[in-house]
Amino acid sequence: MSVSARTTRVHQDALVWDAHCDSLLRAVVDDVDLGVASTAQGDLPAWKAGGIDAQVFAVWVDTIYGPYHAARRALEQIDAYYLLAEKYPAQIELARSAAEVRRIVAAGKLAAMIAIEGGLAIQNNLRLLRIYAQLGATSMTLTHTASIDWVDSSTDVERSGGLSPFGRDVIGEMNRLRMIVDCSHVSDKTIEQVVALSDQPIIASHSSCRALADHPRNLPDRLIEAIAKTGGVVGINFYNEFMDQRYRDVMASKVGQIIEVLNKPTSYPPEDLDRIGAERHHNFFRDVPFRPPFERILEHIDHAVKVAGVDHVGIGGDLDAGAIPTPLGMDGFRDYPKITEGLLARGYSETDVAKIMGGNFLRVFEAVRGG
Template identity: 60%
Template structure:
């Protein structure tokens, strides 16, 4: 952290007794985190680590529900994606088995209430990127049987059945098979997650949906004009269907200046990320891990903490207080975040910031977790 950033962090008010009491009393739900990548790397999340989350700091941050993403890099393609997903699902269950007194699998709203009552972290499993199902509904059903209760349809690249927001369209939103995926997810009572997908894909999903959907980790395009963020029109569209948007804490999605500078500096980085993957399947894991390290290697001055609150404010103003939550996107590496938000331990600062902006305590509780719980109960059970 630079001297300027250290000074900015020290100027952020520490949570007041009122904020800490509200945070402790509220259900705190983080709708997206990539900690399973660290489990695959052999880290023990049962102890305090150098990452952005672990069981020690989830407790310090007052987190009651953590959604663990099973992220599959598009370099794995249709023939190796399921293996990568299963590696992470195995890591997820090993984490639970090693810490049964502190964390448990949640597959329903009732599970979440039970685990919270037991003082445990409710761990929700989510597939990030429909590439993991390898165009096979049997794999979707298998992931569901293993505990997954939601799926983000794409990641950064379009599939042949769903379009991404950061790639060329391939099927006008959803293909015929893509519509089968959505119908099967509804039958299984899996929550459909539209972070990463194109606007046309969101509209196509909603045309098929009789349950609310989520954008688990997306921010506001009106503040930072990144294609991964949601336009005001899409915020309203998701809200009108009863859904929730989780604000992402990655600096490029929060801050326009950071986004612009990343664009100027990342030509060589993008060339590496877009290079053809190795043909040898045994080399894919090391190649994918190196892509992650390279992606997070580009460091810029961090934006102020207030950017998080500004995105929450904007989403609330556009979509309504019942349709906004938190989806941090932390922990897939040293994710660059605003000053003052270094790990999940800092989440009480969000409660303090919202109170200082004049939010009623009941509305703060909605943003912290009640909104996601409502949608999860409606879509999953």
């Protein structure tokens, strides 16, 4: 990859943090070894080559698993993480605090965080939330694409008017456990309620700017500001449909809204869930009408910085869900130095680039999890 010597130095000196990837599901569905170099967007050699120091691994549960099978799907992915760490102890280690992140990175390893993606995984039961925390989960997005029994998604109908009374209990328990509340995916109203309720900084780990691409999954300026005011961070997501208005329009005209594609009411027999889940995983991103320019990534970062300030923006690429379609030149973790190069070219100081590339997320991790 051709980046300047200055870029290489700044990128290497920064603690580079990616706040969201879906590699664990790929490990489970395709039974791949994430320690081996591959053509996928993420694997241990790619994180190393891309200068990634800290990676948040999503434990994502498809809506189809419903409130009776979601925990099994989540636990399989946590197991996939532990098997990876057991096999490659010199390359990756779980971090539960900022001090652990720093120690692991100083040892030349990838600091790994586990994030539950989709409150569906707790099956309406705070005991399961606490068990995920015990297993090392340090954050949770409250929903995925569908509204669930206690909280509304940005890409589904409203069921609870934001958070239900149990949903408010979940936020309270997450605060008590010092699990970071992640507001990617939830409805605007839910974010407003979480901002008012949480006594700790909150994040949107993988959400881009609605002002640049009008998708309900993206954040309007006032909510980017609201998250920043908690001391939190918004991580820019690279998925084309969140990056580029024309791409969004083409996809909406071709396949409809997420609510129609992913959230159709279903009740599959339990024995069919894994087969259907694998089909959905493999097929969802198959249709790629075109690739927007790399500049889109920088434009979203720029916009979020203008709205929230440079202390409240980070990266949550959302890579590796069976290869999400991304802007040209962003083919996986190996391309992350290009973001550093693009930010320097846009006139960001080296200090500010380091904040965006990871320092800001580390600050939130420290504030919630301790030093």
